[in-house]
Amino acid sequence: MLRRLPRALPRLPPAAAAARSVVTAVPLAHVEVGDRGDRPPVVLLHGLFGSHGNFSTVAKTLVRRGSVKAGADTRCPEPRRQPPQPADDLRSHEPGCAAPPDPPGHHQVHPPGTQHGGQDGHDAGLAADLVERLISVDISPVSSTPVSEFSAYISAMKLVKIPDGLSRSAARQLADDQLRPVVQLPQLRQFLLTNLVEVEGHYTWRVNLEAISHHLADIMNFPVFHEPYPGPALFLGGSNSPYISSKDYPEIQRLFPKADVQYIKGAGHIVHQDKFEDFITAVLNFLPPP
Template sequence: RGDRPPLVLLHGLFGNHGNFQAVARALVRRGSGKVLTLDARNHGGSPQSPLMTYEAMSLDVQHLLTHLGITKCILLGHSMGGKTAMTLALQRPDLVERLISVDISPIPTAALSEFSAYISAMKSLKIPDGLPRSAARQLADDQLRPVVQLPQLRQFLLTNLVEVEGRYTWRVNLEAISHHLADIMNFPTFHKPYPGPALFLGGSNSPYISSKHYPEIQRLFPKAEVQYIKGAGHIVHQDKFEEFITAVFNFLPPP
């Protein structure tokens, strides 16, 4: 229905558009209007590229909007997707009716060494060809465990393990991600604020939107409101699904 601008959902690092499928369906059922989920470059089914900056990822979304004839959208991004969404809103405010950043601030994120370790562990994975999928996943899980202690996080990373002609490989472009990890953890410099409504939706158990970040949020997004979902960690939409859907839906413009 053409009552609201389409809602575009951008996933985080090592994710894919499937992370938001349940969210998209729930929002459409509530009457959000059209929802799009997409794979970032070097993730999911999107093309691989050696370049992995927020400017490049923002341009990808801009090209897609142009291709689909969308002149204004509502942008929601989680983590890396949130930084892509903020970059796009700051670069092209005319394209973004409003913005929702899920558990991420427009400042550098300090988990560089942690992610470097995950990437090294993923790169050093050894799985014999021709193993059944369940055995391959179990073996991969065992090999990642010493570095990636959280079972939930290992399961998330393993959604990127795919079988191509009997060989197991990573669907994400680990080389490009590893080369641009500092860019992904950082945030580009902007001087001109985004004038539209913005919602920073954090998990109360996550450190990624903290009161220390409020001045910078305020500087770049003067119309921002910050909300926390009680009991949620970094993956807010997974930890507190219903509360997340309600918060997002309530922030949408009236139809």
């Protein structure tokens, strides 16, 4: 199950909210790698605190080894009243903007013709006409709140203080030192630090921490669906991560009757970073042959 999470927006006064009510979904900004040919594209959707750069090496490797076309999304920042719909994302798969992305959901990969279901109100079966098969990377179709440490990470990021005038490398090192007591895994800190940007001489986070924090319960929750997704599905987890648990198997089986669950030994939540070659192998083994 590949999630697209609601856009986290700050609260608006009534007049502004009414004006925004006419805003519709924006095109999906993305980066394309390789030539499509006659095969459906592989669509990769990054996760919370992520950007298209997280999957750029994965996309290039899949193109080189799997003879496919890959694209990574970079969410446009224009506000919208309603969260993006999964069908909108694929049907409007065209360049939209080049601004820094705001945060969508969890780490995920979408193999040929693949798309996410749920988290924004669609039944999984609704994706069947667009999605040939799908992979969920280290996430289950259940609430992630009991196992998530994102609330602590957000609090730590809010407390980071960086003086003006530092070089980018010095700023990253200082932020890394300040995050270390809470975010103990070095690779996870480096992932979060990809969001540290310099704007007019000041260092700030490009993700909206206040909005994410305010809506974190909604982001980590998962709605109730009734119609299953009929295509092949792979739930690919890290053996050191709690995000795909045996307790989730009944719900995975209910919503994805053709699903297989696999774990990559030694990988945490950021599976493709921890065990890159094993991750690529698992994805290519799941894709149909060229």
